[in-house]
Amino acid sequence: MPFLNRLFIWLGAAVVFALQCQAKTVTYDFNVTWVNANPDGLYERKVVGINGQWPLPVIEVEKGDRLVVNMYNGLGDKSTSIHFHGMYHFNTTDMDGPSMVTQCPVAPGQSITYDFMVNQNGTYWYHCHTDNCYPDGYRQALIVHDKDAYFNDMYDEEHVITISDWYHDLMEDIEPHFITLANPTGAEPVPNSFLFNDTTGLNIPVEPGKTYLLRLINIGAFVAQYFYIEDHTFRIVEIDGIYTEPAEADILYISAAQRYSILVTMKNSTDKNYPIVTVADSVLLDLISPDLQLNQTNWLEYNHDAAHPEAVMTVDVCSDLNPFDDITLVPHDKLPLYTNPDHKLEFTVTMDNLNDGAGYSFLNDISYVRPKVPTLYSVMSSGSLASNSTIYGEYTHPVILEENEIVEIVLNNADTGSHPFHLHGHVFQLVERYPSYGPTFYDHATGDPVAYDASNASTLPDYPARRDTFVVPPQGYFVIRFKADNPGVWLFHCHIDWHLTQGLAMTFIEAPTLIQERVKIPQQHYDICAAAGVAHEGNAAGNTADFLDLTGQNEQLPWLPAGFTAKGIVAMVFSVVSAFLGMGFITMYGISDLKKGGQGQDGSSSDENGAEY
Template structure:
């Protein structure tokens, strides 16, 4: 379970509800949002923090601050998405945000006290642009990325793509003599064809309300810390010699002679939501669940064997950066080229050329015209999406489906209530999309009328979340291998 309609469940229809009950063993900084028709662009999103009673940095801070970064559109997704998909010409590109927000507002004031240390959690809940983030007159000591602890790393500026999170320790000044700007600045390489957007949002660390709120110093060059050089807190070594390597090459196609955008592709396949949720297909297909043909080509499926080390090689044949997010895992960020570095040079690099203690994240930026390598152990049976976390790209097909350990997955079951829940939407729950399983009813492969949005999260203790149109990303039942970091299980309930 993690929420995407037609992947792990049927859609939650207007006026209906759905309750998720799950146990979570993860801790840290996450977020939740809708998975359907780009709804999170309109604001159906927010941070979700899971406190760790065994936090190794607990004694080093006094209080917590949560900050969200988000691009914002004045028009709703129902108007913006059709125009993006069907027209506008080659130079229109993705819809340009109308504003930049800090905690869903502008001119945010964050009160602080002198000589204190704060744990600041920053989440980019935006739909499109990456953000440069800094606090004038202060340094940040990074201790967590995407829910994974890291070795304390000092930075003056960070970069967060859509979906990424960063937590850092910030120690305030001894004297409360002035206030300091908090600045988030949109990555203008993604919106450089437009001059109508205000790319910066400014807030303040407020030491003294009686003091002025100064304007930020103009930045001539952005120089964020490189997350590839940050080390995992537990020193987990590189997963060497992968059992399975998947190469995904990203591209985009125009239609009508190049005058309009149409679709994004992984290996010449544009993802379309299947008529039968892929999880249901995996559960009912018996031995055929290990065949990619069972799931239909348009779902862009890849079958992973249980407990094997999986390597994903990403080639970006497009002109902008893309943040890629994997459900169900924190992967190792093994290697990344510079922008314009071309496809990954298969066969020319050795294991010694890779990060020997790679940082773990669930979202990583693929550079424009470049490539990157990530690895993870397939120890979490399920159906997990891998997709670009720019909503415009996920909605136009830049998605793949990881069918992980399907035979192991068949040892689990879905509550029978799914039949009653799925019936109103007309979703098939036991049909055979590709006619690969003789015992199942046969239907033609076609796609659902639902469009798929991005992804989200889930996390700690025993939880019951009443939700409308909200997906949850991460893990329902996580089987840890010896390679994975061990977290203390949270016993109290999380009330949302």
């Protein structure tokens, strides 16, 4: 039997080697610098460009290719990284990209190479994963073409479409006013506009009778959007890289980070052009200025010379737009439901204040705080202690998973806002969600939160839909399952970038001893740590002498004293501000009186420069 085991290992290695020899290498060289752009035609600002250009290049590879991206950070004033959203990174978790999770931030003037095999297919994207960097424009599509996709003979051409929210101010100027005493409710900054392929008013030329594959990606930082095409229906064939059985639909709800591929067949006429309509989910916005245009019109252009009508929008998003429910999709491969979970986890999303008075996000009362050593590097340097969650720090919210465990996550949402949760390194099965899409999705948030109750669970699907980003409804819940078959360090977090900044994240350390065996971090990545002044060995506190000693770790701030509320903080702030303003006016009045009647020792009146009044 040992001989047979070795034989199987040798054969497997030979197959992998043969496949790698057949694969081609696709290389991109990225010089990341600031450039200027005015995508909405309303305001020119500096954005993160690549090779002096913006919008950024679309990364395109074929399933089975080796992807190499050489990135030089030429920003001058910002550290950065690249996360390849939706890539599994089997045995290359070190190429995943989130700073202080699987790598150190890449400091200005430094270079990093991402190098990994792409043994998957579908629609993805890439973006910066260091601080608040991707809303400044550092995000774009990543497409993995598949010559064996079952729907290849069902369409004639394809188009990649990105939708996003857009801010006129730099993130470095917005963020300091977000997590602050002056914003105790944690109200998210409202975008200034919404983009469609990084512009507005776009025409997509089409021909009558043809069928097009449209790859839709929400690369925004915050706002989900509804998508539909006037007088057209379509068939969904992919979500987040997973092929689905064709499903007829006429409207989609696409949260930040979600992707859909749809087949749209054109009409047999060139009499008119048809609006492609995107509508921002205004329920997510605390304040909507009168000049913020929530709906955008772009066009399927059948006839360049025909009219390009604006979409007529008189709908109430909460009641009139009823999108297709993604949980009902059936994967084309018919992967059965994972049964009898080995590891059951239950978390509750809350938003609350800490003792600085600012608003933060929590999973089971833990707000993620990044460690002093990237979590993956703690795995690699901790030896036999790698399976002890203590070493990763309390506030990275670490959970150790064993190889091939079936993991079930119940996510209860005690917040009145929705949250799109993304899991790195995996897709997960969509087991259950309450409430479903449609008018009740938000109407439910007028009552008390409803937590998952296994005794009242609905009938589970035989072949549940799978994706890597799933929305938990306001005051509702979802249940997901995945197989821990990918050793690595993987974040689970809300993909609303503001909520990630507030701490809505946790860390899965999956099969840590196998990570040590299989992952080989390049020396260049360690050099990047040295250049950034970040330790690459030790526990979350940077302690290499005693990995169980977390003294000095980065910590969550203490809780507010009992009895304080957000409203109370606001009242206190305004009271204090009013008091200071009042004292200021009294002081100014007093000084004014002195200036009018006061005299110096020589009997004259003057200002600080000696000018006489």
